[in-house]
Amino acid sequence: xxxxxxxxxxxxxxxxxxxxxxxxxxxxxxxxxxxxxxxxxxxxxxxxxxxxxxxxxxxxxxxxxxxxxxxxxxxxxxxxxxxxxxxxxxxxxxxxxxxxxxxxxxxxxxxxxxxxxxxxxxxxxxxxxxxxxxxxxxxxxxxxxxxxxxxxxxxxxxxxxxxxxxxxxxxxxxxxxxxxxxxxxxxxxxxxxxxxxxxxxxxxxxxxxxxxxxxxxxxxxxxxxxxxxxx
Amino acid sequence: xxxxxxxxxxxxxxxxxxxxxxxxxxxxxxxxxxxxxxxxxxxxxxxxxxxxxxxxxxxxxxxxxxxxxxxxxxxxxxxxxxxxxxxxxxxxxxxxxxxxxxxxxxxxxxxxxxxxxxxxxxxxxxxxxxxxxxxxxxxxxxxxxxxxxxxxxxxxxxxxxxxxxxxxxxxxxxxxxxxxxxxxxxxxxxxxxxxxxxxxxxxxxxxxxxxxxxxxxxxxxxxxxxxxxxxxxxxxxxxxxxxxxxxxxxxxxxxxxxxxxxxxxxxxxxxxxxxxxxxxxxxxxxxxxxxxxxxxxxxxxxxxxxxxxxxxxxxxxxxxxxxxxxxxxxxxxxxxxxxxxxxxxxxxxxxxxxxxxxx
Numbered sequence: 001x002x003x004x005x006x007x008x009x010x011x012x013x014x015x016x017x018x019x020x021x022x023x024x025x026x027x028x029x030x031x032x033x034x035x036x037x038x039x040x041x042x043x044x045x046x047x048x049x050x051x052x053x054x055x056x057x058x059x060x061x062x063x064x065x066x067x068x069x070x071x072x073x074x075x076x077x078x079x080x081x082x083x084x085x086x087x088x089x090x091x092x093x094x095x096x097x098x099x100x101x102x103x104x105x106x107x108x109x110x111x112x113x114x115x116x117x118x119x120x121x122x123x124x125x126x127x128x129x130x131x132x133x134x135x136x137x138x139x140x141x142x143x144x145x146x147x148x149x150x151x152x153x154x155x156x157x158x159x160x161x162x163x164x165x166x167x168x169x170x171x172x173x174x175x176x177x178x179x180x181x182x183x184x185x186x187x188x189x190x191x192x193x194x195x196x197x198x199x200x201x202x203x204x205x206x207x208x209x210x211x212x213x214x215x216x217x218x219x220x221x222x223x224x225x226x227x228x229x230x231x
Numbered sequence: 232x233x234x235x236x237x238x239x240x241x242x243x244x245x246x247x248x249x250x251x252x253x254x255x256x257x258x259x260x261x262x263x264x265x266x267x268x269x270x271x272x273x274x275x276x277x278x279x280x281x282x283x284x285x286x287x288x289x290x291x292x293x294x295x296x297x298x299x300x301x302x303x304x305x306x307x308x309x310x311x312x313x314x315x316x317x318x319x320x321x322x323x324x325x326x327x328x329x330x331x332x333x334x335x336x337x338x339x340x341x342x343x344x345x346x347x348x349x350x351x352x353x354x355x356x357x358x359x360x361x362x363x364x365x366x367x368x369x370x371x372x373x374x375x376x377x378x379x380x381x382x383x384x385x386x387x388x389x390x391x392x393x394x395x396x397x398x399x400x401x402x403x404x405x406x407x408x409x410x411x412x413x414x415x416x417x418x419x420x421x422x423x424x425x426x427x428x429x430x431x432x433x434x435x436x437x438x439x440x441x442x443x444x445x446x447x448x449x450x451x452x453x454x455x456x457x458x459x460x461x462x463x464x465x466x467x468x469x470x471x472x473x474x475x476x477x478x479x480x481x482x483x484x485x486x487x488x489x490x491x492x493x494x495x496x497x498x499x500x501x502x503x504x505x506x507x508x509x510x511x512x513x514x515x516x517x518x519x520x521x522x523x524x525x526x527x528x529x530x531x532x533x534x535x536x537x538x539x540x541x542x543x544x545x546x547x548x549x550x551x552x553x554x555x556x557x558x559x560x561x562x563x564x565x566x567x568x569x570x571x572x573x574x575x576x577x578x579x580x581x582x583x584x585x586x587x588x589x590x
Contacts (some may be wrong), residue, residue, distance in 0.1 A: 129318045132281055137331040137378070138308035147330075151321055 003201060010202030011209055022203070026210050029187040032100050033168040036107035040115050040167075041160050043108070048119025049145040053131075063120065069113030074172030077110045082176050098179040103187075106173035111163035118159030122152035154226045161222045165215055232257040232386065232418045233278060238287035240273055247273045248284065249442045257385075260412050260419040262433035264426060265465060270442040271422035272315070272390050278420060279312045279388045292385065308335065311379030315391040317371035319363030324355065327363050327374055331382040349377040353407055369400025376407060387411065389421040393428065401428075408432055426466060430454070438462050456585055460507060463587060468509040469556045473589070476503050483581055489552055494529045495581040507587040514583030515557035517547065518576045519567050528578040531555060535573045538564075549577055 014022050051062065083089050085096040096102035126148055134147040149156065171189045178185035180194060188211045195204040238251040248270045255261045263271040276282045277289070280296065280303055289296045291306050311331070319327050328349055329342045337345070350356050353373040358366075363374060372392060379387055389408065393401040409432060411417045423429050429436050430450035437447040438461075446453060446462045457463035460471055474488035484498045486508055494508055516528075523530045533551035540546070545564040549555045555577055559567075569575070 127318055129314055129316060130320070132276075132312075132314065133318055133320075133375075135281055136279055136307060136310075136312040137334055138304055138382070139334050140304050143334050147320070153321075 004205075007201035007205045011206030014203065014206040015209065019206075022206055022210070024183070025186055025188055025191050025207065028100070028185075029168060029189075029211075030214070032103050032187060033107060033164060036104045036167050037111065037160060037164040039104060040108040040112045040163060044112060044115035044119050045149055045156070046145075048116045048123065049149055051116070052120045052123035053141075053145055053148070063117070066113050066117040066120070070117060072110060072113060074110055074170040075176065076172075077106055078172040078176030081106045081109065081173065085177070097177065098181060098185060100178065100185055103174055103178040103185060106177045107167040107170065110170060110173060111166050114166065115159055115163045118162065119149075119152075119156055122155035122159065123148050125155060126151045157225060158222055161218050164218060168214060169211065232259070232292060233420070234290040235278070236288045238274070238277060238284045238289065240277060240282065240284045240286075242285075247442050248277070251287070251444055253437060253444060253447060255418060255420060257418055258412070258416045259435065260408075260421070260433045262429040262436040263420070263422040263439055264424065264429045264436050265439035265445070267424065269439040271424075271439050273442075274439065275312070275388050275390050275420060275422050279310055280307050281312075308382070309384060310386040310388065311382060311384035312388040313372070313375050313379055313390065313392050315394050317368060317375045319366070319371055319374060322363060323359065324350070324361050324363055324366070324374055325359035328377045328381050330378060335382065345381050346377075349381040352380060352410075353377045354403055367400075369396045369403070372396060372400065372404060373407075376404065380411070384417065386418045386420065389419065391422055391424065394424070405432060438465060440465070454511070457509060457587065460509075460587060463507075463509040463585075468511050468585065470508075470510040470512065470515075471587075472508040472510070472553060472555075473505070474508055475505055476586075479503075484586060486586070492531065492552070494584065496584045496586050497581045498586055502586055502588065505589040507589055508584050509587055510555075510579055510584045512546070512556045512558035513544075514579045515555070515559075516578045517557055517559055517563070517567060517569070518578065519569075520574055521576060523576040523578055528580050529584070531577045533575060533577060535569050535571050535575060537571065538569060549575065551577065 051059070081102070082097070085091045085094065085102055087097070096105065130151055131144065131148060134144045139147055169189060171193060174180070174187050174190045175193070178187065178190065180186050180190040188207050192204045192207045192211070195207070233255040234253075236252050238248060239246070240248040251274060263274060265271055273282065277284050283298045292309065294306070296303070296306065320330060325343070325346050328346045332342045332345060346359065347356065350358060353376050355370065355373055355377065358370070363371065366374065376392070392408075393404050396404070405428065408419060408421070412419055419432070421432065433450065435447060436450055436453055438445045438453060440461055446458050448456070453462065454466050457466055457468055463471060472488050472494070474486035474494065477485045477487050477493065479501050482497060483495050484502050486494045486496055486506060488494055488508065496508055521532065531551045533549035533555060535547055536550045536554070537548040538545060541558065543561060544558050545561055547557045547559060547564070547569060549557065557577060567575070
């Protein structure tokens with residue numbers, strides 16, 4: 001018990017004193033997860049808009065598949081991507097294995113289903129009369145999709161936050177694709193996993209507190225924006 | 232301006248519209264009236280190019296509509312539509328009104344001036360920075376109208392624009408619509424289930440029922456010369472008395488409606504055979520007892536069976552061997568001292584009734 005309390009106190013010290021290693025890991029984590037969230041969002045918005053605004057055979061099946069992939073295990077994404085980008089894989093020449101770029105791609109793939117699925121759900125929740133109004137006002141197909149995305153912006157923002165939360169908290173892709181290389185691909189989750197196994201509890205706890213704090217800030221930000229949107 | 236031929240819409244095999252052929256002139260105010268579910272809203276949505284019909288052809292401003300082509304957007308931009316339930320984008324009022332201009336790439340400075348003009352037209356000047364979600368239903372509907380007018384459309388469609396609004400908002404909207412036609416010569420096509428509104432705002436009305444156009448004409452034609460029992464009922468010619476034409480004499484048909492009763496009805500063309508006499512309740516004058524006043528009028532003797540208030544008027548139901556409804560002024564009602572059982576004489580002029588041929 002005292003070990004935990006001591007670890008906790010040391011953790012506070014590491015954070016308050018802006019320990020270089022802790023800061024470095026934190027910034028890298030933010031950079032990778034934000035990049036993957038941005039990449040996935042850039043793909044998910046047009047894709048979700050397209051799927052939501054069209055009727056086509058197999059749409060129901062596609063939605064079902066997307067929803068199933070919400071709970072895609074991170075290690076499966078890691079494994080698939082590993083097979084693709086390892087030196088013997090089809091994209092091996094790109095040299096993405098054990099790089100932060102590889103991690104960004106992996107995390108994007110991981111959260112893409114959530115972002116696409118929740119974008120479709122957000123668009124479906126928009127009043128159908130808004131769609132008619134957009135068409136009647138003379139919007140082109142693209143303008144109509146953009147207008148709908150704009151109407152659904154708060155729900156989409158929540159989806160993006162959820163995607164970011166999943167990206168920043170996952171371990172599987174980070175460790176299998178990134179390799180947890182110190183000063184290069186080490187992020188909060190992989191560092192916690194390694195330091196705990198090595199008995200450095202205080203460092204682990206410090207990194208854990210930071211991870212939770214990031215989640216808290218993101219959530220509070222989303223809530224603030226959504227509250228402003230309702231007024 | 233708008234012409235359609237044989238339009239039909241059968242989504243999922245259900246016939247919603249059938250064989251609609253009509254022509255609406257530039258600058259005309261055209262109303263679609265009729266009971267709910269008659270196809271009014273579906274037709275107006277097709278005319279605004281929001282729904283593709285299953286059959287038939289449609290011309291807007293002389294060009295035939297090529298469904299599925301990119302030209303549809305350009306055609307839509309020449310028109311605008313106000314929906315029954317007002318919706319606003321999650322923005323402030325100015326941004327809502329400017330939306331159509333933004334879609335057309337109008338520069339921001341020009342947008343601002345045009346938005347101010349449009350808001351003034353609907354009596355919402357100064358509302359620019361209000362969030363749309365804080366407006367009342369009536370204000371929101373006026374924002375929708377401003378959003379349409381700001382693009383200077385050649386045709387304005389209104390789908391039951393005042394159906395759920397308070398009387399004040401309704402009259403503001405009616406004034407705006409009437410002013411548009413007067414000052415800008417905009418073609419207006421509206422649906423309404425409110426006859427008086429149709430009469431106030433429209434040059435011509437089309438009665439729709441069961442997905443078909445039942446009758447098209449000026450409001451007066453519909454009110455006083457309904458061509459079918461369905462139209463007569465809808466336009467308020469409540470008294471529909473079956474009879475047989477016995478003889479014609481100088482523009483008057485004499486219709487036997489019972490063993491002893493014959494009615495004289497003015498007609499524009501010779502008629503014969505079985506007919507229905509349509510009499511508007513407000514055309515009937517009541518006198519107490521047997522003392523009928525006008526020798527030239529039709530007289531029907533009966534007994535009062537029911538009395539109801541209808542706004543400033545009183546609705547009196549008589550039993551003349553068949554039920555007959557009269558709508559009289561409250562003062563007349565009080566002077567006559569009517570009560571259930573009172574014997575009265577109901578009179579109406581031959582010009583106050585209309586004959587509907589029975590198929």
